[in-house]
Amino acid sequence: xxxxxxxxxxxxxxxxxxxxxxxxxxxxxxxxxxxxxxxxxxxxxxxxxxxxxxxxxxxxxx
Numbered sequence: 001x002x003x004x005x006x007x008x009x010x011x012x013x014x015x016x017x018x019x020x021x022x023x024x025x026x027x028x029x030x031x032x033x034x035x036x037x038x039x040x041x042x043x044x045x046x047x048x049x050x051x052x053x054x055x056x057x058x059x060x061x062x
Contacts, residue, residue: 001038002061003046009057016049016058024049 003023012032016024023046024034038046043060050058 001040001043001046003034003036003038004059004061005032005034006057006059007032009055010053011055013054015052015054019049019052020045 010032012026012030014024014026014032016032016034017026020038020042022035022042023038024032027033046058046060050056050060
C-alpha cells in the first residue's frame with residue numbers, strides 16, 4: 001500500500017504516530033517522517049492514522 005502525507009498540510013501533531021508507529025515517526029527536529037510504502041498487514045493501523053489526523057493530511061492508496 002502507498003502512503004502519502006501532504007507535508008504542506010501536515011503540522012506535525014503526531015497523532016498518526018500513536019496509531020501506526022511502524023510507519024510514522026517524529027524526527028529529532030520535531031518533523032513527521034514516514035514510510036511511503038507499507039506492508040498490507042499494517043493497513044488497519046495506517047487507515048486509523050489517516051482517520052485521526054486532525055488535518056486529514058494522510059492518504060492511503062492501493
